């Protein structure tokens with residue numbers, strides 16, 4: 074740090090660990106927008122050191138002599154660096170880097186949702202103990218400032234519901250499958266090439282990344298610490314072109330949704346492919362775009378939309394965090410806002426609603442033998458489990474062969490639905506795994 078207490082800072086040094094997709098974006102934004110950043114801060118924000126395992130690789134952006142280092146501790150131990158940016162990812166070494174930086178009284182910016190949703194409590198407490206700031210806007214929904222909105226702009230609200238498309242890769246895959254008829258594997262490869270996917274893309278495809286982000290959002294909404302284990306999580310692997318086509322016929326689109334709802338003192342926390350009405354604004358969110366639809370008791374419905382992954386949108390959020398910390402440093406303040414925006418004393422445990430008690434409509438697709446009585450056998454089991462049918466579609470005719478049969482239900486209980494599916498799955502008229510998708514009709518309506 075180059076300032077004395079009380080004196081306006083002329084130069085604030087930051088150090089970056091992880092010169093990958095987002096790290097490169099941060100260097101570019103700081104360089105390309107240096108003028109506007111300086112005009113807003115009234116001081117210079119300098120990236121003094123950049124650490125990455127590989128200092129030889131061409132990142133497509135020029136870095137001054139002496140800035141690059143292969144040792145992250147060079148950044149953390151530099152007494153002139155006030156802010157450490159962690160963009161390595163994962164829950165291993167990244168945690169060590171952040172804890173070491175906090176321990177040395179450095180402010181931290183991170184985009185690491187996996188880490189914060191797993192060790193957020195320990196990390197945030199350390200920041201508070203050391204009286205430093207930790208900012209993490211890029212950890213949810215890339216460039217969309219939804220964390221800032223929850224911590225500040227919507228702070229006066231009790232959040233009644235949240236529906237989010239918060240994984241760019243999964244949304245890119247589903248949109249390409251829906252709009253261009255692309256094949257899952259091909260589209261995933263394209264998402265990886267564009268830098269959207271996690272190092273292990275199963276995090277994107279299996280809903281884990283969405284659940285990490287939902288945990289962070291829920292923690293901000295309700296002042297708590299839940300993690301992956303508290304969130305019911307299903308990914309998009311079972312969704313086929315057939316389901317996308319049927320959804321369209323019923324007037325729905327399929328989206329991987331993160332859902333949180335506060336009902337009677339319990340919070341629903343779930344991530345799964347969801348059929349939503351084609352006319353809902355969330356249904357129109359395509360490609361790597363993300364959107365978060367929130368309902369606050371005072372503000373009513375609010376929706377945020379923008380790019381949720383990729384180099385520059387994510388860097389936009391990281392640099393905005395850096396600028397927030399610079400503003401604090403310029404005023405000699407820190408911890409003005411606690412990480413969750415709740416006081417430590419107010420943070421508490423919440424009760425999560427069991428997925429089995431969910432009561433919503435379902436789409437169920439069977440591959441069933443086309444013969445008289447097949448439908449009545451299936452509907453009989455559904456009826457025995459108190460599940461009533463609202464529509465049935467069987468498109469093809471293949472007497473004695475297997476054809477897709479789709480049923481939409483009225484509101485049914487998840488537990489009953491699963492029991493019925495397990496029973497039907499054993500029938501000899503059923504070929505293949507039965508696929509079911511939850512339907513949300515009234516997203517964001519008042520509870």
Ligand code: NDP
Nearest residue numbers: 091092093094095124125126160161162184185382383387
């Ligand atoms: P990348 O894999 O592109 O970048 C990470 C970089 O850190 C790599 O260059 C990696 O080197 C380097 N690294 C790994 N270990 C060390 C170490 N011990 N010391 C120094 N450098 C190391 O990831 P992204 O930039 O995509 O993601 C960074 C973070 O941002 C993650 O937490 C991610 O979840 C998050 N994020 C990413 C978004 C995106 O669109 N990409 C959007 C929002 C958040 P190597 O290549 O050799 O492993």
Ligand code: HSE
Nearest residue numbers: 240241242269271382
């Ligand atoms: N893999 C993540 C996504 C990156 O696709 O949304 C942004 O967090």
